[in-house]
Amino acid sequence: MDFRVEGVSHSFEGQPVLTDITCGFRQGELFSLVGPSGAGKTTLLSLIAGLLSPQAGTIRYAQTPDLNAPIILVYQDFILFPHLTVADNVGFGLKARKWSRATRRNRVEQMLRYFQLEDKADAFPAQLSGGQRQRVAIARAMVVSPAILLLDEPFANLDRSLKMETARFIRSTQREFGMTTVAVTHDLEEAFAMSDRLGILLNGRLRQVGPPREVYFHPQDLEVARFLGPVNPLTPATTADLLPPGTDSPSKASFIRPEALEVEGDANGPGCIRDIHFAGHYIMYTIDLRGQEIIVYSQQRVLEIGQRVRVRAVQA
């Protein structure tokens, strides 16, 4: 179901938390909402779910949400029913829809299998690990095929492979049933990988909305760019070093991303390695380039701290 948030503002105890949020959400899309801690993401989800009434503005749904087209919010801290087993938690929504015991059991089993929780079917929430709880919460929401699914940090407690699988599952179910999904996440990689569109919420304002690549490569301003990943600002001085000779400093892009740079050992290079961070599939170099700090992501494994290097933009 598509819906529009129009000019919504909200404040807690006089402190504005959301200011004039306007955004349309399209039928069947996966929209990721990213933003720093305390930006108001959870608050926005609560507003969309109807758990809070906006103090200004409105939210228009294409059709009134009801039992067959519900809006479901999966809370950041799950809110499982502590007195129900995992299976009963997951089957809760189906019971409300008066499914027969047998069909319900089947569906729940299938769901639990999907989330690798079969052996926890009879456990109570208190007996689960953090990630298991999170999966139960997601399964409980997905099982009723919501028209709008709101996920607050759905992957925070999941390891990488579960995260990927869950994302993939949400993605495919979502496509199949055309459910509109809004996910709040801190995991930008995941957000880029799975979303149709990204919304960037900074200080209570929705600063930019667009497909991941667009947002990543054409951020509206430096603040947005910075939020999406480390940036190396392009000053006239560094431009000369980084860009191939003859290239003009591009007027629009005033920064360059660490992965768009290449680093090479060069005893006479203008840079000097200050710090090296191993991060698995890449290595993060912090390089002092004529007094300015430059970050480079690279596969280069042979460089060492203190070594002199040359840094250049890669040709894409």
Added chain:
Amino acid sequence: MDFRVEGVSHSFEGQPVLTDITCGFRQGELFSLVGPSGAGKTTLLSLIAGLLSPQAGTIRYAQTPDLNAPIILVYQDFILFPHLTVADNVGFGLKARKWSRATRRNRVEQMLRYFQLEDKADAFPAQLSGGQRQRVAIARAMVVSPAILLLDEPFANLDRSLKMETARFIRSTQREFGMTTVAVTHDLEEAFAMSDRLGILLNGRLRQVGPPREVYFHPQDLEVARFLGPVNPLTPATTADLLPPGTDSPSKASFIRPEALEVEGDANGPGCIRDIHFAGHYIMYTIDLRGQEIIVYSQQRVLEIGQRVRVRAVQA
């Protein structure tokens, strides 16, 4: 303080959760414990913290933990005291150590400033966002300079920049006071970047312990390797395609990581692009290489689904 976990096993209701864990932890190191959800990470931390008694095995501390050299656990779900303000939560440990009001206030203020919580000093936990709560929990633990700091998913609810700052702060405090830190995390990048050593817990067993690079590049077996990131198994058939001609299929490494491969458009190439995932600073290509699925991380932006390509190992 250094300590040793020796042959520790634990089970819940007859279900073994940890089996025969043995590992030494070194004074002042930052040890990351990674493993899939439900592997028993939280349980292991609780055992180290002394909140659970191991059902088998022992934990030996170099010196008995006490008020001046405490073991502090930061819970996965924070457990902030709901009736105390942020400042009082953070100052609680100091109060227990009978610090005077003034010195306490100074120290707490400094801590809050560090975690960007100054303006929330008088707020109560119910008025905080998820990430704010997490920061309060970490601040509350760090403020008493623990001899052993145990962190359960300290970054789960933090955005990237807060995560990095927090990691850096933990790292520097930890170095300064020589406090041994064990952190459970799902964020492998962060784990690689900040830890001295990594421990990989799969199915209740500690499968491998070592510095991040060692573990990443020389995983003990395919299971560990897979957990740390996607791997492309090397079969005789693919080896020919991926490795430079003349290279023998390496006997030990039977797989190759996605970032160690390069992809290039080539109308006559053996591969065909199946799927493309944009993930910010890299792009994940899923490539069908003569019937086998190969994952490649690349900066290449020009390729499209269906295009024929050639894949090769990069020279490091």
Added chain:
Amino acid sequence: MRPLAKQNRWYHILFFLGVVVLFCSPVVVLVLSSIGPHWQFPHLWPQEVSWEPLNTLWNQRLPLLRHLSSSIGYSLATVATTLLMCLTPAATLAHSHFRGKTLLEGLLLTPALVPPMTYAMGLHVAFLHTGLADTFAGVVLVLSLFSFPYMLRPLVAGFEQMGTSYGQCARNLGASRLRTALEIELPLLLPSILAGGSVVFLVAFSEYFLVFLIGGGSVESFTGFLVPLLQSSNRALASACTLLFLLVPLMLFAASEGVVAAYWRKRGAPI
């Protein structure tokens, strides 16, 4: 599905008025019957007003105040005693499991639920031998002995709900057992303590037989004043006295409730 945040105001106001009428009407009736001793069918309120009962009360104000303060004294002391008695046992009952726990929990309810005569005589003899009879301490003790279940139950429920993690966390941060109890657990248990304390206070404040048997009249009690009136047919004076009786716990409750509610509201909890 109607938006969850929208709440039906009229329904709330109607319900609220209903509650007020339901619970206040007895008091209104008591007020009317205290000034209208001869209030009869079919009048909705007394036709003639008599200040006689209030006059009598006023004439008795000094002894009344004395009795009242004695009652308040031993009732508050009983609340404190039961709280001390119940804290650790309630934590134990809430957080540990052993064989026969349910049975024990059940048996611990009995003192409040059987007629006090069941153990009054035996206790009196025991108190006579230990010199507790006819003393303030004796009265507090006997009241605690039979009203503690009203404190125990809410406390156990409160401990169960609180879980062990707050205590663990505080201990982990280096707090002593005492500090953990005082600064962490007690505030979190406050709603339960308030609930239990209210009932214990009321039970102690309303008890007649035990206070007289053990206190022997040397510990004065307001019920000693009130109960004979209630048992007699002087309804007007009984009503007036009941209203006076009502006043003390009411003020106490309003005060404690206000303090606790403000305490938790400030902390963002849904009280």
Added chain:
Amino acid sequence: MTLRQILRLAPLLAPFGILLAGGVGLTVAQSLGVLLPVPVPGGPLEGYRAVLSAPGFWETCLFSLGVALASALLSVATGTWLGYALWRLPPQMRRLGIVYKLQLILPHLSVAFVVLLFWSPTGILASVLYQLGLLEAPDQFPNILYSGYGLGMILAYTCKGVPFVMLLVLALLARFDRRQLATARMLGAGWWQTARYVLYPHLRPATHTSFIILFLYSFGAFDIPFILGESRPGMLSIAVFNRYFKSPLDKRPEAMAMLVIMFLFAATFIVLYGRIVRHIDNAARKL
């Protein structure tokens, strides 16, 4: 039970033991005809025999049980609902809602008197009906208080019981996360499902405890029957009261025997209740 647990339970076990040994002990002894203030002829079981064979004893028992059961059920159901509904009110109204405590404070005797004033054929309700023209004379008013079904006592006990249940329920609700209700609503749960599977489990400690307390209390107390009690069948508590306070001392064994029987009944009831409830809750747990 470990020694540690026993030690931690000691602040209750010790006084409870004294109460049982010292208090109930003497009662048992006197019921068996020993340690009496004045010697009474008859064998040790004479008291029990006299009590159990007294005319109408079993009828009285059943009637007392019925009154206790009805008033406890009614109180728990109404009190839980009212407590929950009060908790749902907007904060200002909720705070004023503590007027519910008024009836908690009123002594039982006063409540009985108020019930009498309201429901008797010449009472306030009758007056209201009369003023509305729906009633011409008191004798047209339905006979509620002394109809032989204990309705008056049930009403009075319910008046006292409802605020008691509300108190316990509200104490538990104070720490209930409203988002659980929101989640249930979002998942489409109706009124019953939410109440049964989300709210009830949370309130269970309060409802069961208050049921036991109210049931046994109304079974054994005599303040309300003193005013609203009926003769046929009478309340067991009045029978005890009369034997204890209004009879010569040679009736003491009988009085004590009745008290012992009631004590045993209370203990048995609590144990059985625990078993039954656990059974029912476990059976109902499977959704």
Added chain:
Amino acid sequence: SEPDWRTKDFERIIEAARGTTVRWYMYGGWPHVNEWVDTYVAPAMQERYGISVKRVPMNAPVFVNKLINEKSAGKDPGTIDLVWINGENFKATKNAGALWGPFAEQLPNWQRYVDPSTVAQDFGFPTKGYEAPWGRAQFVLIYDAKRTPNPPRSAESLRRWIQDHPGRFTYPQPPDFTGSAFVRQLFYATTGGHEQYMDGFNATLYARNAPRLWEYLNGIEPSLWQQGRTYPQSSATLDTLFARGEVDFSMSYHPPHAQNKILDGTFPASVRTVALANNSIANTHYTAIPFNAPNKPGAMVLANFLLSPTAQLSKYKPENWGDFPAIDLDRLDQSQRRRFEDVDLGPATLSAETLAEHAVPEIPIGYLEAIEADWKSRVLTN
């Protein structure tokens, strides 16, 4: 150790009591009585003897239980100096050895004003000087002259009245004190008067006579309030029913009760009382001293004062209480007697002469127990 005050001269006792406190345990449900004690007795005692009187309200069954326990625990001294007592409670405490005495005959006012024959027995149980009289009571029916201009005055006419006015009469369920007394009166009336029972309990006599009582009671039962399905559990409830107009009669063991109720506004001014002809049970109420009374001299002085003509007169005045004197008015001098005769008891209270005319003594306690027990099986459950 304490001197034996029973052998001491009363002057010495007064001397010893000066400056002490006497704790008097008494029923507290009558505000006017409380007030009389607080505003008349206490100041008078203070003024005359320097004794401060402390009234402790406590129902008799409670202090009876307390005393019996103290006796068995051997607690001495206790806390109670004087109690207001009679009937079964006296018997229970006396039998348990919890009373001190004899002391009554030693009181100067007892010697001067009491007719020993009237206080030799309390419900047929010999008093033996263990209690001193201080008031008299007699059973009366209470009715509203407006509603019932011609009240029945005998058992027989009462039966007819009840049957003619179904639902308008009831009595408190024995063993309520008042209800039980009402049934005892009917026992006298239906079986040919009280004289035959005065020599103590006679089982065969009882077995022969009682059926007539049951017949009477069962005969009126269908015409009682609520068709006799139920009886009020206490006389206070009956008062309330009467005050609200649900029944036409109340009853009391205290002749001034109706007048008191008119004064405090519970009953309308048109309420009157009536005694059943030649068949109105009267009894005496007493003060007694517990075995462990800490201040026995003070208690004796108070008991003696209560028997003084001034105290008795004050008590007799309806605005104070209206309780009938326990002293023999014939033993007073002329002027004193005049003052008693001049007391206006109020329109609702029968005159002393009328009452005396119809008075009959209480029945021995054995009959009382038998009647109460059998009322349950013969009237209630049948």
